[in-house]
Amino acid sequence: MARTGRPKAELILTSDERDQLQRWVRRRKSSQALALRSRIVLAAGDGLTNKDIGELIGCSQPTVRKWRGRFIESRLDGLYDEPRPGRPATITTDEVEDVIVATLEETPANATHWSRTKMAERSGLSRTTIGRIWQAFGLQPHREEGFKFSNDPLFVEKVYDIVGLYLEPPESAVVLSVDEKSQVQALSRSQPAFPMMPGMPEKRTHDYVRNGTTSLFAAMNVDDGTVIASTHRKHRSIEFKKFLQKIDREVPDHLDVHVVCDNYGTHKHPIVKTWMANHDRFHMHFTPTYSSWINQVERLFAEVTRDLLQRSDHRSVQALEKDLRQWVAAWNENPKPFIWTKTAEEILASIGRLLKRTTGPGH
Structure with missing residues (x-):
């Protein structure tokens, strides 16, 4: 008796889903991966087997099974890449808040303003991390601009x-x-x-x-x-x-x-x-x-x-x-x-x- 393999869940496309998949296949700015997944699902919606889809598109049967299953489970959203876990964040929001508050409301001992080195010593974070936090919040403690309010009664x-x-x-x-x-x-x-030269500014x-x-x-x-x-x-x-x-x-x-x-x-x-x-x-x-x-x-x-x-x-x-x-x-x-x-x-x-x-x- 011939083996029929594992029964496959039925994949039926709505007209809107088919239109969107076809746009992803045609669109020049779609990633190659998304276009491939769209072709797999379109072929599955036409009733082709995993083996036939793999031969038609030029990919392995496990790949076809994966994206067929992801689409059945999550529809169009299932064709996007899942976020990779990556390295867990090492800087907490409390530490970021502490750096920002200290920068705005405190001054270091024996200095008029914070430097990355001084803030790194205070917070226990690296100088690079301090620089990134300041850049993200638009803080530049090393800079200042002068101003003076007018006391003109006819201002x-x-x-x-x-x-x-x-x-x-x-x-x-x-x-x-x-x-x-x-x-x-x-x-x-x-x-x-000394005149300017490639890699060297003018010197006076x-x-x-x-x-x-x-x-x-x-x-x-x-x-x-x-x-x-x-x-x-x-x-x-x-x-x-x-x-x-x-x-x-x-x-x-x-x-x-x-x-x-x-x-x-x-x-x-x-x-x-x-x-x-x-x-x-x-x-x-x-x-x-x-x-x-x-x-x-x-x-x-x-x-x-x-x-x-x-x-x-x-x-x-x-x-x-x-x-x-x-x-x-x-x-x-x-x-x-x-x-x-x-x-x-x-x-x-x-x-x-x-x-x-x-x-x-x-x-």
Whole structure:
């Protein structure tokens, strides 16, 4: 009597299951393993035996039996790989929480902030583990950023005034963000720099010779990014008035001029006030105290520092001033305005949240 083998459980596909299996077979992004399993189940749904399926698809009968059985037991979900157990976690959630809380609320002995080594000693975890925990929660104890709250009694009014100029400038007017980058040093390195090479950054000596200073006066048009600039060896009220006169010459006569600048004493000197009184088209808008971030020209000074001054090597003030003028001229060939996006309400709300964090309970 012929052996019929173990009776097989009946495998019947619904129309939806058949459609999904056929999509997995055709889809280019399906894994090869999932496509193979789908072909096995489709063939089984057509009534083929395990032996016939193995010969048709090119796989062993045990493989066919495995995925036939997985599909009958769990349907489509049974064709996915089961998660491998892997190595059990060695770091508990309590240990992670302890590291996070200690990082945020404690300081190490004889130090102002945590390092990976110090936290590893405290927690008993490895330095690598501490680094991964900090990275996962976005913590960087080695970094800090400075801030100082304005004590200007007219802070809110000035924020609304200046942000209003940025977002909705007046008609028939130009808005200029104005300031001086004072005491720019002409520095010459004591030795020539070693140029950058593959696998090695540029190298410069840490010591240098000071060859004098100059100040860069700049007025940036917040609409198109163009810059009016001049250099002066000093930055007194006299020099600031000369710079205003230069602005007056370069801005077309039919436009009003709104000047955004800080509260530096030279900007409010009687000499400047007298000049302003005689030039009706000029309007001064002072930023709140300790709020240089609202003056867009500071972004321009950051650009010139990064592009030119950070690695500069100037043997004289004249050479430095020449390079500053050339940098401004190159900038004006392809000016890049800084787009202001935050409204006054958003700025004040953000400052309010920071105040709650720094002056709330426990501070």
